[in-house]
Amino acid sequence: MKSVIPYWYPRPTGRLRPEPTPAFTHDSMVNTMSETSAPSEKAEFNRLWWHSRRGMLELDNLLIPFVEQAYRDLNAEDQARYRKLLTCEDNDMFEWFMQRSRPEDPDLQRMVGIILKRVQPD
Numbered sequence: 001m002k003s004v005i006p007y008w009y010p011r012p013t014g015r016l017r018p019e020p021t022p023a024f025t026h027d028s029m030v031n032t033m034s035e036t037s038a039p040s041e042k043a044e045f046n047r048l049w050w051h052s053r054r055g056m057l058e059l060d061n062l063l064i065p066f067v068e069q070a071y072r073d074l075n076a077e078d079q080a081r082y083r084k085l086l087t088c089e090d091n092d093m094f095e096w097f098m099q100r101s102r103p104e105d106p107d108l109q110r111m112v113g114i115i116l117k118r119v120q121p122d
Contacts, residue, residue, distance in 0.1 A: 045072075051086045059093055066115050074114075081111040 048071065052063040063086075071082060085093070085108055095101045096112045103109050 055090050056094055059090060062097055062115060062119060066118060070118060078111065078114065081107045084108065085111045
């Protein structure tokens with residue numbers, strides 16, 4: 001007796017598993033550092049990029065482009081201020097960037113101002 005496979009049953013493709021596809025690819029993250037940068041600089045930049053990803057889309061839309069396009073042009077003090085900003089809570093950062101309140105720390109005020117000036121030019 002010949003076995004009949006129902007029409008709705010998935011047909012074998014010859015492969016046991018589909019080929020894995022990356023869940024997230026971000027070409028701009030890979031291409032933002034020059035090829036001559038030290039591996040530790042690339043690792044630090046990638047770490048900073050991932051820390052810039054937040055739980056709110058509004059913050060992602062501000063911080064990711066900033067870190068990709070402007071962070072490396074900042075002086076060392078402002079880079080330290082940006083890293084300090086990343087330690088803050090998302091809700092506080094959201095209030096600051098929506099200009100509903102201001103950070104009490106002058107370093108954070110400066111960094112929020114730099115980021116806002118970049119997206120809201122005069």
